[in-house]
Amino acid sequence: MQRPQGLTRELMAMRVAQEFEDGMTVNLGIGLPTLVSSFLPEGRRVTLQSENGILGFGGISDGDFDQDLINAGGQPITLLPGASFCDSATSFGMIRGGHIDIAVLGGLQMSETGDLANWFVPARGGGSVGGAMDLAVGARKLIVVMEHTTREGEARILRECTYPLTGQGCVDLVVTDLAVIDVTPDGLVLREVAPGVTSEQVAALTDAPLRVPNSVAEMRL
Amino acid sequence: MQRPQGLTRELMAMRVAQEFEDGMTVNLGIGLPTLVSSFLPEGRRVTLQSENGILGFGGISDGDFDQDLINAGGQPITLLPGASFCDSATSFGMIRGGHIDIAVLGGLQMSETGDLANWFVPARGGGSVGGAMDLAVGARKLIVVMEHTTREGEARILRECTYPLTGQGCVDLVVTDLAVIDVTPDGLVLREVAPGVTSEQVAALTDAPLRVPNSVAEMRL
Amino acid sequence: MVARVYDTPAEALEGIEDGISLMIGGFVTAGLPTNLLEALFERGTRGITAITNALNSDTVLDRMCEAGRVDGLVATFAIRASSGKKSHFETLYRAGKVTLEMVPQGTFAERIRAGGAGIAGFLTRTGVGTPLAEGKLEMEVDGETYLLVRGLTADVAFIRAHRADTLGNLVYRRAARNFNPLMATAAGLVIAEVDEIVEPGAIEPEQVHTPAIFVDRMVQAPALPVSWDG
Amino acid sequence: MVARVYDTPAEALEGIEDGISLMIGGFVTAGLPTNLLEALFERGTRGITAITNALNSDTVLDRMCEAGRVDGLVATFAIRASSGKKSHFETLYRAGKVTLEMVPQGTFAERIRAGGAGIAGFLTRTGVGTPLAEGKLEMEVDGETYLLVRGLTADVAFIRAHRADTLGNLVYRRAARNFNPLMATAAGLVIAEVDEIVEPGAIEPEQVHTPAIFVDRMVQAPALPVSWDG
Numbered sequence: 001m002q003r004p005q006g007l008t009r010e011l012m013a014m015r016v017a018q019e020f021e022d023g024m025t026v027n028l029g030i031g032l033p034t035l036v037s038s039f040l041p042e043g044r045r046v047t048l049q050s051e052n053g054i055l056g057f058g059g060i061s062d063g064d065f066d067q068d069l070i071n072a073g074g075q076p077i078t079l080l081p082g083a084s085f086c087d088s089a090t091s092f093g094m095i096r097g098g099h100i101d102i103a104v105l106g107g108l109q110m111s112e113t114g115d116l117a118n119w120f121v122p123a124r125g126g127g128s129v130g131g132a133m134d135l136a137v138g139a140r141k142l143i144v145v146m147e148h149t150t151r152e153g154e155a156r157i158l159r160e161c162t163y164p165l166t167g168q169g170c171v172d173l174v175v176t177d178l179a180v181i182d183v184t185p186d187g188l189v190l191r192e193v194a195p196g197v198t199s200e201q202v203a204a205l206t207d208a209p210l211r212v213p214n215s216v217a218e219m220r221l
Numbered sequence: 222m223q224r225p226q227g228l229t230r231e232l233m234a235m236r237v238a239q240e241f242e243d244g245m246t247v248n249l250g251i252g253l254p255t256l257v258s259s260f261l262p263e264g265r266r267v268t269l270q271s272e273n274g275i276l277g278f279g280g281i282s283d284g285d286f287d288q289d290l291i292n293a294g295g296q297p298i299t300l301l302p303g304a305s306f307c308d309s310a311t312s313f314g315m316i317r318g319g320h321i322d323i324a325v326l327g328g329l330q331m332s333e334t335g336d337l338a339n340w341f342v343p344a345r346g347g348g349s350v351g352g353a354m355d356l357a358v359g360a361r362k363l364i365v366v367m368e369h370t371t372r373e374g375e376a377r378i379l380r381e382c383t384y385p386l387t388g389q390g391c392v393d394l395v396v397t398d399l400a401v402i403d404v405t406p407d408g409l410v411l412r413e414v415a416p417g418v419t420s421e422q423v424a425a426l427t428d429a430p431l432r433v434p435n436s437v438a439e440m441r442l
Numbered sequence: 443m444v445a446r447v448y449d450t451p452a453e454a455l456e457g458i459e460d461g462i463s464l465m466i467g468g469f470v471t472a473g474l475p476t477n478l479l480e481a482l483f484e485r486g487t488r489g490i491t492a493i494t495n496a497l498n499s500d501t502v503l504d505r506m507c508e509a510g511r512v513d514g515l516v517a518t519f520a521i522r523a524s525s526g527k528k529s530h531f532e533t534l535y536r537a538g539k540v541t542l543e544m545v546p547q548g549t550f551a552e553r554i555r556a557g558g559a560g561i562a563g564f565l566t567r568t569g570v571g572t573p574l575a576e577g578k579l580e581m582e583v584d585g586e587t588y589l590l591v592r593g594l595t596a597d598v599a600f601i602r603a604h605r606a607d608t609l610g611n612l613v614y615r616r617a618a619r620n621f622n623p624l625m626a627t628a629a630g631l632v633i634a635e636v637d638e639i640v641e642p643g644a645i646e647p648e649q650v651h652t653p654a655i656f657v658d659r660m661v662q663a664p665a666l667p668v669s670w671d672g
Numbered sequence: 673m674v675a676r677v678y679d680t681p682a683e684a685l686e687g688i689e690d691g692i693s694l695m696i697g698g699f700v701t702a703g704l705p706t707n708l709l710e711a712l713f714e715r716g717t718r719g720i721t722a723i724t725n726a727l728n729s730d731t732v733l734d735r736m737c738e739a740g741r742v743d744g745l746v747a748t749f750a751i752r753a754s755s756g757k758k759s760h761f762e763t764l765y766r767a768g769k770v771t772l773e774m775v776p777q778g779t780f781a782e783r784i785r786a787g788g789a790g791i792a793g794f795l796t797r798t799g800v801g802t803p804l805a806e807g808k809l810e811m812e813v814d815g816e817t818y819l820l821v822r823g824l825t826a827d828v829a830f831i832r833a834h835r836a837d838t839l840g841n842l843v844y845r846r847a848a849r850n851f852n853p854l855m856a857t858a859a860g861l862v863i864a865e866v867d868e869i870v871e872p873g874a875i876e877p878e879q880v881h882t883p884a885i886f887v888d889r890m891v892q893a894p895a896l897p898v899s900w901d902g
Contacts, residue, residue, distance in 0.1 A: 052702070053850050055655055067897070068845050069846050069847055070701055072699075079647060081641070082608075082611060084611055084650035084653045085844075085849055087849050087851070087852070088699070088781035088849075092781050095560075096559055096778050096782075096796065098560060100655075126762070127751060127752070128747075128749040128751055129776050130748050131748070131777035133802060133804065134798045136798075137800070166802065268674070273469045273470075273617050273620050277839070277877075287616070289471075289473065289615050295470035302873030303839040303872030303873060305877050306616055306617055306878055308623045309619075309620045314857060317567075318788050318790040345524075346536075350519070354569050354572060355546055355549070355568045386571055386572045388570075552791070556794070560796070560797065561794045561795060564786070564791045565791060581793075583822070588793075616878065648845065
């Protein structure tokens with residue numbers, strides 16, 4: 001089967017941002033998740049937290065570089081009125097203590113029970129953990145955003161992860177270039193497909209069992 | 222034997238203060254220990270810490286009462302330049318983490334191995350712990366200041382405490398109205414006697430074994 | 443979450459039910475949320491487990507005990523060793539009508555911080571060999587004995603701060619800080635009474651003591667005088 | 673202790689010997705004590721175990737690795753999952769010439785805070801079921817599995833702050849705070865480089881981030897630019 005054309009990275013980020021509700025505090029992981037900050041839904045007050053000790057920042061800054069004002073990915077950012085700084089223990093207290101409504105992380109693999117692997121690449125024999133393990137267990141809701149398959153077309157959504165884990169049973173929702181899938185106590189449930197993609201195509205590119213309801217909506221972007 | 226006349230509370234406080242060296246940070250417990258702040262040795266920079274989150278305060282204030290500026294005993298205090306406030310977790314982090322050079326606590330009983338009992342009075346069937354247990358285990362050096370005997374003339378320095386403990390093996394030095402006694406790995410050693418008091422009198426009023434060196438100095442006040 | 447500002451302490455308590463565990467900030471006279479406590483007394487809420495540093499006589503909390511509103515207390519100071527004025531709490535405690543969990547003050551602070559930070563327990567030397575070690579697991583680390591102590595959370599926290607912005611960022615005044623910022627992290631519903639509420643941006647980002655994420659409700663109310671008989 | 677002010681970073685390192693464990697504050701480009709690190713490199717100190725959030729290529733710490741000064745690293749980020757410029761550290765690590773203890777960042781921060789606060793260990797869910805749980809005790813609390821993780825201390829800490837008073841009270845600028853105030857509590861010898869040093873009283877008592885009790889030595893030195901290739 002030909003792999004269908006999926007969403008661009010920007011559209012994936014846009015779809016993730018729709019999950020944010022008014023008043024929520026959100027942590028965006030390094031890489032693709034960071035893009036989500038450019039697509040925050042208008043009219044909803046969403047507060048961004050960064051694990052290096054910032055609450056309430058805005059977008060990426062294109063002004064003069066301030067070494068002391070960066071997000072967890074090292075990118076320069078802007079501050080919004082009412083922002084605050086704290087030390088890393090307090091910041092991870094927010095995360096581990098369940099005060100972050102949603103964390104968005106990139107993924108390498110996830111399992112049908114919501115295990116996540118996103119920090120170590122066996123083929124390269126390396127990787128670094130950063131704050132991912134804390135975000136995985138600490139956020140009230142964890143959204144993973146990743147390509148549905150590897151560049152070689154291998155499934156990333158598996159019965160069990162083959163890569164070293166970031167966290168067990170931590171993923172609540174995965175947004176890929178092809179689909180939106182809920183992790184439920186009964187396993188993975190397909191919620192939406194990307195425009196032009198069929199449920200059958202998604203299921204075929206998913207190694208884990210995937211429950212496909214009678215009617216699956218198309219993503220609205 | 223007639224109990225000899227001992228030091229006044231003020232003189233006991235003055236003797237305790239002599240233990241403070243230049244640059245030290247000191248926590249003074251509630252009651253008699255608080256008096257020590259009035260006798261800080263001139264020319265030595267001693268920083269006072271209070272477990273309710275104050276570092277670098279001065280003496281007791283006799284100005285307008287500020288509800289928000291009190292020591293751990295609830296007394297109004299003054300601030301010195303360079304003082305700072307912190308929350309109680311940080312304050313006890315200083316204490317438990319070994320950052321306080323000397324803590325001074327009152328005592329009800331202590332043992333020959335430096336156990337301290339100072340919070341619960343069995344006769345009254347009550348007492349409250351406050352910060353005493355943290356100070357007992359956390360301070361680098363713990364000085365206990367108390368009357369050598371009870372009002373009824375019973376020894377407070379015992380082989381073993383009969384009152385519920387505050388901490389085990391935590392006392393380094395005890396200053397009483399009659400003597401200064403070191404707690405050493407070899408037991409209690411008499412260091413000084415109060416003016417007009419003999420080593421024999423101190424030993425007779427001490428239930429725990431007390432090593433009396435050949436020459437015992439008289440306290441200089 | 444963005445904090446909501448209420449007009450009166452009574453309104454800030456909307457929805458609070460009987461049977462709650464309630465953290466109360468403050469140390470002796472400093473940083474006590476007395477407006478909220480008075481409103482809670484007025485409201486008639488019962489079955490409260492109060493988690494607070496100290497219970498002193500002649501305080502609103504002691505009057506709540508007298509009125510039978512308090513089932514239990516977690517505190518570092520509640521029963522005096524010296525004679526003096528007995529609190530209503532002490533009378534009830536000796537009659538077996540209220541419970542008391544006595545906690546060393548540093549452990550009390552750390553338990554609340556842990557509860558708010560998702561730390562289920564921690565190892566401290568404080569209390570080893572004392573009656574307060576009873577029922578706690580002892581562990582050896584590098585030849586030293588520690589107690590394993592559990593984190594502590596509550597349904598509701600009442601705290602007092604000096605200045606807030608409308609988002610819920612808080613700044614405390616002097617030694618009124620004490621347990622307030624810790625309790626702000628450790629309860630399901632956090633209500634702050636403050637001296638003044640300013641616009642976002644009026645507090646320097648470096649000077650925020652409690653970030654807005656921790657605060658649910660706020661009310662502007664001047665500090666009430668607190669009696670304290672030493 | 674009252675902090676001592678030194679004229680140069682090199683002088684602030686007096687007495688530092690080979691074989692130390694060394695905490696280094698900072699996060700990517702923010703709040704790194706680069707002046708102290710350059711001075712330590714210059715000094716030729718060897719046998720260092722570095723405890724720092726991240727080791728990136730083209731940094732003074734990586735040059736210290738290249739020069740054989742570093743024996744081991746405790747960090748949250750040291751080996752990249754993606755290809756790109758390899759650090760000297762990674763080359764040495766793959767050759768078995770340096771050790772690496774990888775720690776989740778929240779656990780890393782909490783371990784240092786615990787070390788400084790006399791907490792021997794704590795229970796966290798972070799890392800359960802992952803390779804980083806290996807060798808750690810698992811404990812069940814209320815049906816949830818936690819790892820018992822140890823506190824962390826060091827011989828020396830290098831930190832960077834914005835403003836200090838001569839006693840050693842520190843204020844950090846923006847996100848330069850990160851691990852610096854934690855490390856200030858957890859080392860036997862704490863050396864701070866700062867932008868400016870003012871008289872006691874010039875910093876509001878409520879605005880002190882690191883109380884003077886934690887700081888041993890200070891030196892005024894402007895922040896050096898830090899390279900970072902993303």
